[in-house]
Amino acid sequence: MKSNFLLTLGLQLLAAAATAQTTADSAAAATPPSPLTTYGFVDGYYGYDFQHAATNQRPGFLYSHNRQNEFTVNNAVIGLRYDNGQARGALGLHAGTYVAANYAAEDPVLRHVYEAYAGFRPFQKAWLDLGIFASHIGFESAVSKDNWTLTRSLMAENSPYYESGARFTFEASPKLTLTGLVLNGWQNIRENNQAKALGTQLQWRPTDKLLVNSSGFYGNEQPQDSVRRRRYFHDFYVSYAATPRLSLALVFDVGTQEQAARGSKADTWHSGAAFVRYKLAAKWTAAARAEYYAADHGVIISSIIPAPAAPDFRVQAASLNLDYAPATNVVFRVEGRAFRAREPFLTDRDGRPTDNYGNLTSSIALSF
Structure with missing residues (x-):
């Protein structure tokens, strides 16, 4: 009798525990995730240059x-994001050598704003945002962990990292997103004239493996x-897994x-890059990049107002990247990179003009 009693009691306790767990799971499932999230990123690095002037500053076209x-x-970011499905916004602050180099022309009060915008859905499948946000241009971002290579390509370094304005995004289908923008300008938070710039973006994902992007700017x-x-x-750009x-x-x-x-030939620039990334093992990844940059009179990359007699900028570069990720939110990266030009475009450590330049860069990046 005693054993039967103990057995019955044990079964009742197990049933009660199972019921309590089911109730807890149901309550957790019924509670929606919080619309407010926090995020952070820190990218510490050390680099060493070859065939470059004896200074701690890398060439001016690298930011x-x-x-x-x-x-x-390079960049330390911390911020908040809010999204309840109908309204969204973000506020992020940052600091580092990237900020010092790339935001030097901004008002000191605004230099440390990584993103700050507010938005809502004017109708289903559309968003309207206003404020400061990441650029709609380019394959690479200001957060190095999201890029295939540690350093950014020449084309990415010399096109906008960030923008300030109004952004309208329309999810035309699960595979197609269209974006239109009215901006203060080409990577500037504060306006520098009385004109506004226009931007466009089309992103098409015909399959889970393929992404096609087309972005435009006029101003x-x-x-x-x-x-x-x-x-x-x-x-x-197009990326393919x-x-x-x-x-x-x-x-x-x-x-x-x-x-x-009036009547003078416009200054033109063009740039191309090819990337290959290969997962060597569970924690190891390698990536290679080949690129070129060509600019009449060094427009954009050397000066936004180049003189007709200024020399053209013609540079080719290649890099090799090795990444080790000991955990899902941290990555150790090492990259070697070499540049070569048709004509001397830098001075070496002895002050002589040189047509080549190389560097090594290492980084530990943590995200949370």
Whole structure:
């Protein structure tokens, strides 16, 4: 009798525990996730340059990871994002050598704003956002962990990282997203003239493996006291996950900017890059990049107002990247990169003109 009693009691306790767990699971499932989330990112790095002037500053056309022979932080970001399905917004702050180099022309109060925008759905499948947000242009972002290579390509370094304005996004279908923008300009938070710029973006995912992007920009980006020079720009890229291990990407940019003198030939620039990424093992990934950049009179990459007699900029580069991810939210990366030009475009450590330049960069990046 005693054993039967104990057995019955045990079964009742197990049943009660199972019921309690089921109730807890149901309550958890019924509770929607919080619309407010936090995020953060820190990218500490050390770089070393070859065939470059004896300074800790890398060449002026590099903005991300732009210090050498120095232990420092490229970008440290912390922020909040809100999205309840009908309204959304974000506020993020950042600091680092990337910020010092890329936001130098901004108002000091605004330099440390990574993103700050508010938006809502004017109708189903559409968003309208207003504020400061990531650029609609380019295959690479300001957050290095999201990029296939540690450093950014020349085309990415010399096109907008961020924008300020109004953004309208329409989800035409699960495979097609269309975006239209009215902006203060080409990577500037504060307006520098009385004109506004226009932007467009089309992203098409015909399959889970393939992404096709087309982004456009039009605007006059000269200061208020300068002669108008309208700028037209287009960014195109396609990425393809060939296998679970192998991914490929091709990127091509082309732009043109009017000369100040009426009837003069416009300054044109174009740039291309090819990326290959391969997963070597569970925690190891390798990536290679080949690229070129060609700009009449160094437009954009050397000056936004180039003189007709300024030299052209013609540079080719290649890099090799090795990543080790000991955990899902941290990655250790090492990259070697080499540049070569038709004509000398830098000075070496002895102060002599040189047509080649190379560097090594290492980084530990943590995201949360």
